[in-house]
Amino acid sequence: MSSLTSESSQRPTRTRVKICGITREQDAVEAAHAGADALGFVFYPPSPRAVSAERAAELCQLLPPFIERVGLFVNASASEVQAVLDIVPLSLIQFHGDESPDFCQQFATPYIKAIRISADNAEQALQQIEAHSMAQGFLLDAYEKGVPGGTGKTFDWSKIPAELDQPLVLAGGLDADNVAQAMAEVAPYAVDVSSGVEVSPGVKDLAKINQFMQSVMQNDAPIDAPINELVDK
Numbered sequence: 001m002s003s004l005t006s007e008s009s010q011r012p013t014r015t016r017v018k019i020c021g022i023t024r025e026q027d028a029v030e031a032a033h034a035g036a037d038a039l040g041f042v043f044y045p046p047s048p049r050a051v052s053a054e055r056a057a058e059l060c061q062l063l064p065p066f067i068e069r070v071g072l073f074v075n076a077s078a079s080e081v082q083a084v085l086d087i088v089p090l091s092l093i094q095f096h097g098d099e100s101p102d103f104c105q106q107f108a109t110p111y112i113k114a115i116r117i118s119a120d121n122a123e124q125a126l127q128q129i130e131a132h133s134m135a136q137g138f139l140l141d142a143y144e145k146g147v148p149g150g151t152g153k154t155f156d157w158s159k160i161p162a163e164l165d166q167p168l169v170l171a172g173g174l175d176a177d178n179v180a181q182a183m184a185e186v187a188p189y190a191v192d193v194s195s196g197v198e199v200s201p202g203v204k205d206l207a208k209i210n211q212f213m214q215s216v217m218q219n220d221a222p223i224d225a226p227i228n229e230l231v232d233k
Contacts, residue, residue, distance in 0.1 A: 015183055015220055016190035017213060018070060018169065019197060019204070021049035027204035028059045034206075034213045037190070038068035040094065043076065043084050048201035049194065053087040060089055070094050070112075078106060085109060094139060101132050112169060114139040117155045126161045137167035139192060154178065157186050176211035180219040191216065 019031045020040030031039055041056040042049045051059070060069050071090040073081055075097035084090070085107065093111040095104050104111045113132045115125050117140050129138060142155040154173035167189035170182055175196030182191065195201070197208040 013220075015188065015216055017216055018068075018190055018192045019194070019209065020070070020072065020171075020192055021047075021194040021198070021202055022059060022204070023049055023051050023055075023202040024204070025059060025062060028062050030206045031204065031209055032063055032067050034209045035217070036067070036209075036213070038070050038092070039063065040070045040072055040192070040194070041088070041090075042072045043080075044072060044074040044096070053084045056084070056088045068092055072096055073099075075099065078103065081107060092136065096139075096141075101134065104132065105134050110136045112137045112139055114141055114171075116141050117159050117172075118142075119156060119159065122159055122161060125159075126163060129161060129164060129166075135166060137169055137189065138164065139169040139171050141192075142172035154182075157182065160186060174212075176208065176215045179212060179215050183216070183219050 016037040017035070018038040018040055019036045021042055022028050022031065022039045028039060039059075041051055041059070043053070043056070044050055056071070063069065068091045069089060070092045071084055071088060072094045073084075073096065081093070090109055093104070093107060093109050094114060095111055096114040099113070104113065113128065113135045115128050115138050117125055132138070140155075140160060142153045157170075160168070168186070169190040169192050170186050170188035171192035173196065174182060174191055174193045179191055179193075182188070193212055197204050197212050199205045199208075
């Protein structure tokens with residue numbers, strides 16, 4: 001099972017971090033060394049963060065053990081997804097479009113489903129969540145008409161469906177300044193960051209990565225909490 005997933009819906013003792021939109025060798029290596037649990041590779045050509053399967057395979061070879069490799073697709077065909085899987089050692093697929101449950105489940109690689117949240121689509125979001133019961137988890141992102149993701153905008157976290165039992169990956173405009181508040185309000189299994197650690201689309205900034213990681217780690221649990229309290233969480 002992927003490190004982005006969990007069989008428990010309880011608050012995790014440690015919030016996982018996925019850094020998405022990796023395009024450069026130095027960014028892949030620095031993100032892994034900074035403590036990221038997963039790196040995301042975008043296989044959606046219109047995105048400024050898109051990479052080819054061959055490039056992603058090269059980047060994956062640079063990663064140390066136990067770093068999850070997540071492939072992001074938006075309404076790709078089954079043959080396009082499989083072509084990437086044949087080349088890139090992905091541990092998890094992130095479907096970020098209008099993919100049906102049957103489509104997502106046809107691949108041997110487990111998947112998470114991205115759900116875009118707005119002020120008035122709570123019922124639709126819940127229907128998608130219920131339909132994708134086989135998903136390993138759900139990534140919740142901000143809704144913007146005509147844009148599948150990567151907007152760099154936050155959304156109203158109070159709109160997150162309370163019925164969500166699967167692991168929740170929170171995305172949408174996160175950075176070192178707001179991730180602590182997001183963790184406090186949502187208690188996600190993982191947080192997903194892209195533009196919040198960039199100097200330009202697809203170009204990460206090591207200082208921003210380190211600041212983001214430090215903010216997550218510092219807000220996971222009180223530093224002076226008794227060890228038994230941390231273990232029993």
